[in-house]
Amino acid sequence: MRVKRVIVIGGGAAGLGAAYKIRRAAEAGCDVDCVLLEKDTRLGGKLATDIVRDAEGGEYVIDGGSDAFISGKPAIGRIARMLGIAEEMVPAREENKKTLIVKGKRLIELPDGIMMFAPTKLVPLATTPLYSWPAKFRMALDWFMPPKVRWAEGETAQDHDETLESFVVRRMGRESLDRLAEPLVGGVHASDPKEMSLAATFPNFLEMEQQSGSLIKGFLAERKKREEMRRKYPPKPGAKPWAFFNTFRRGMQQLTDGIAGAVGAKRIRTGAEVASLERISEGWRVTLASGETLDADAVIVATEAWAATRLMREIDDDVADLLASIPCSSSATVPMAFRTEDCPADLAWFGILSPQVEKRPILAVTLSSSKWPDRSPEGRVLLRGFVGGPQNQRMLEASDEDLIEMVRAQIVELLGMKGDAQPVIASVYRWVGGMPQYTLGHLDRVDEIERRCSDIRGLALAGGAYRGVGIPNCIESGEAAVSKVLGDLGIEYAEDTAAPARER
């Protein structure tokens, strides 16, 4: 039988996940092969690690985009085991796990017992200076307040979508949103709480309200369940310590490189921007910006939503319109390293969150050298500022030099360092239109996109714009796209993707 060719457009986590699954199918005997086309000269999309040296030769591992994946989602562990790089996964240094929140000129430690933004311990809530007394009482009211509506049998969070702002203000009050939920929960998606769909991002909050009657009760029940699981399945002696956040020893690039190696250099083309996509009698024709054309039996579009909009315009106007209705916001990360002697003594924390109400030009700071092992040389501290997001798009018009100086000044002030402390290295990673915004009704739009695409033979969309921005979600969406197009091509391929119990 003729070997069928699938073109994967976009070399981020979704495109890599798709290409690798096609290779596994080919190795299992299916008559299929792939070509991965990436417009940038570098593969990985939002996974971008640089190994940088300072003037004295000290080495830094810098992730300019994603720097972590969570243990609860199995896709990365599964892929890493298949690639033989599971030993390279490293957990965050739990001993430094502390989050600091900016309030005025102070950094306030996230009180013990806060789960997401819900307090589950009375004394730390009572004593924290993070909230005013009226706000603390208002948060406690959540315990007594019934759900806004009772869902009918079979209804889900999607039927009762609500914005993060509306939900948190309703359950816990404005200050709970402004001081924590906005920077923490909204921050994960770099989203505006006024627009952000809870059904698409944290449906568990809406479910908890239904099941437990209150968020505090829901989170308490969740904590009890976790503690029971820990008692029932204690870690085996000598096992790697468990952490919520993980990364790779030499940065997220290791995942990109591992997959690229398994897919094979001859199937990957970087610097290959796809300009258009068209149906031809026997399949698909892809035209590159250079004018070159490539034909394929199937195509997986694994680009950002705005890039997919352009490619889908000729194929299905309605799908293109729906894709165009997924807004994207831009952001930048600004990593920089300081001499340890210039920094405060207490560096046992992961990060700082700066709520929008503080009106600072910075959203967050990660202390990479405390969060991860071996990120900076002895005597140096590696930090990463995060700027932009939907409410601060104008800031990204600043030059790299100005962004670096702005982030430096914020770090110096927040950490109480000497005003003239200068970084030994600094850089800027810009992510233009890099964060899809899951706004109210997002899941309904994605359902409609998928419904329409299911009728287009040999075509699938994949990526963080649809059902989860996390890297594991993106990999899985690439894999799901492969299942769809292989099905269209009449190729049967099933693999056991079950994860060991610990990771489920």
Ligand SMILES: Cc1cc2nc3c(=O)[nH]c(=O)nc-3n(C[C@H](O)[C@H](O)[C@H](O)COP(=O)(O)OP(=O)(O)OC[C@H]3O[C@@H](n4cnc5c(N)ncnc54)[C@H](O)[C@@H]3O)c2cc1C
């Ligand atoms: C700053 C930042 C930090 C993040 N941190 C985390 C984190 O710590 N953990 C986590 O799980 N998630 C994180 N995320 C989210 C996560 O990184 C992304 O959702 C995910 O990597 C997106 O993968 P993707 O394959 O969908 O898209 P992308 O990585 O955006 O890949 C799409 C690719 O398509 C290419 N492309 C576009 N148009 C064309 C074309 N016409 N022709 C050819 N190629 C094209 C692009 O160049 C790009 O490489 C972060 C995101 C950002 C922006």
